[in-house]
Amino acid sequence: MPASAEPLVFEPCPFEGAECAELAVPLDERDSDAEIMISVSRVRATGTPEEYRGALLVNPGGPGGSGLEYSVSKGKKLPEQVRRSYDIIGFDPRGVGRSAPLDCGELGGLFNHPAPEPVPADRAQERAHLDRLAHMAEDCLRHNPDSAAMNTMNTARDMDRIREALGEPKLNFLGVSYGTYLGAAYAAEFPERVGRMVLDSVVSPDRWHDFDVQQAYAMLRQRDVLFDWIAARPELGLGTTRDEVRDAYTRARIGLTETPARGTFGAAEFDNLVYKTLSRTERWRPFAEALGAYVNSGNADGLGPALPETDTESRNYEAALRTVKCNDSTRPSRAEIISDIRQLRETDPRPILTGLESTTCAFWDRPRQSAQLGSPDMPPILLTQAELDPTTPYHGAKRMQAELPGSRMITAQDSYSHGLFASQRIACVDDAAAAYLVDGHLPERDLHCPGPGLPE
Structure with missing residues (x-):
């Protein structure tokens, strides 16, 4: 050149x-x-x-x-x-x-829906969680020799x-x-x-893993604000106190875990929707109305698309997101990942782990720079x-x-x-x-x- x-x-x-x-x-x-x-x-x-x-x-x-x-x-x-x-x-x-x-292929099954429960609650689930992360890294490194x-x-x-x-x-x-x-x-x-x-x-x-963890705690704080906002609007039919709204939210997540909506929208997909909702307040009312419809009548139409998003643009985004993060900063250890998830679960039994993309980096090659x-x-x-x-x-x-x-x-x-x-x-x-x-x-x-x- x-x-x-x-x-x-x-x-x-x-x-x-x-x-x-x-x-x-x-x-x-x-x-x-x-x-x-x-x-x-x-x-x-x-x-x-x-x-x-x-x-x-x-x-x-x-x-x-x-x-x-x-x-x-x-x-x-x-x-x-x-x-x-x-x-x-x-x-x-x-x-x-x-x-x-970049395209990471199956990316450890990320585009299979419903995805597995995203929050590991015991040692067996923690091992399975780490295995999925390892498969994600393997897919990316195998498909992209210049990554x-x-x-x-x-x-x-x-x-x-x-x-x-x-x-x-x-x-x-x-x-x-x-x-x-x-x-x-x-x-x-x-x-x-x-x-x-x-x-x-x-x-x-900070290194990307530390940023991701800080964001996860901020999402929990924001979710409490959302629960309070919903509680102040009884017409939404989800309760009039933070605890009542949290209970409705938990029932919805459990229900989607046991019986995914349309066969594809389960707990992981729900957490992803919540993550996106919390980032922009104009999404709060549509989310609350959809949650109320599901909790009160079983209608899940408002909670997500009829088919999972697996288009080329989405696959590229997910591949580049992890590749760049893993090439930018030092890697978390496997023990650190599990410790951070456990601490998040101590803060709230159902944390939102959607943004912890850099956990994949535990299985990545060392960054060049x-x-x-x-x-x-x-x-x-x-x-x-x-x-x-x-x-x-x-x-x-x-x-x-x-x-x-x-x-x-x-x-x-x-x-x-x-x-x-x-x-x-x-x-x-x-x-x-x-x-x-x-x-x-x-x-x-x-x-x-x-x-x-x-x-x-």
Whole structure:
């Protein structure tokens, strides 16, 4: 590959609203002869030449999230002054979507439904749980001989090649969720090339297994808030106290364990639905209504799809999610995994283990390069964070802020949802972030904005 990235040649995308290009990058820094192609999209800035600020690369999160069409979907949500000022650039990170996609085959039976009980309750179930994790790792490593090169640091290097191919002197970047981890990794590798960077819904700087466990506890706290919210709405028919709602929830989960709905929707599928529900408060009422219909009349239609999701995009996401996490940080031991699950069960007998994807890493090859985050040589950047987001908990976001010298954080107080900037439509947040992106005005100190509270 030439020392400098070739300029991107954009053509119509296979979807509306953007133009697309491909960029050749090395598979691995240690072997520049092997290349993969990275798919890139662009939505042109809508403003005048005087308003133009360059390119803004965006990433929706994951690991495993496809970002090619994100230039369109996120671009539509951004404040108008940002859309007028920037070309919005999306891309599929390596291993994802149209960029050398990973596929782990059966992934240890992950796509078989109903899945086994996800929370092991005795030693025999714990052994079976570890066996499933081992099979997941085996499937991934067997199907993807180049998987060791699919990690965050290599993706950060790909981002710099995109910057170069666009002719941009610095990288302007908006990363959401895992995208914040990716942005921090870029800052570690290329601190002098960091332009205006907004990291929204911030991942902690801990190794992935520790982050996953912290998230699992935050999900339990959020579930109690959901139970209280349901209890305050007796018309939902699930009880008028937290304990009554918890009892209805437990009965539903036991019932789905014994007799999966439609033969495919059991306890594991239910936990996955709960995990997604807890991350965004606009999902709470539909979930509560569906739960009430099942508990009170046996109607499970609202709880999940008629058929399990096993499409190519879902398989790729699940493969990339685990591959990148396992290639980024040190592995948990088998004893540590079981100890963490037992402690979660002591906190609540039915914890939500859906987000513990990095437990697979106990059976993975040792990472070639652990992710590095932040640099003393980087410029100050902007973080945005919902105070009560269970997916990327606030205390972890504050620890990431400490790794990013001079950074400022905008916190939405009394906000319970994942995804904040240009997502929850909080003017205090969006206006401050837009002012930074457009004019470089970083708040003098951390800013606290009133959030939306819980849904009606």
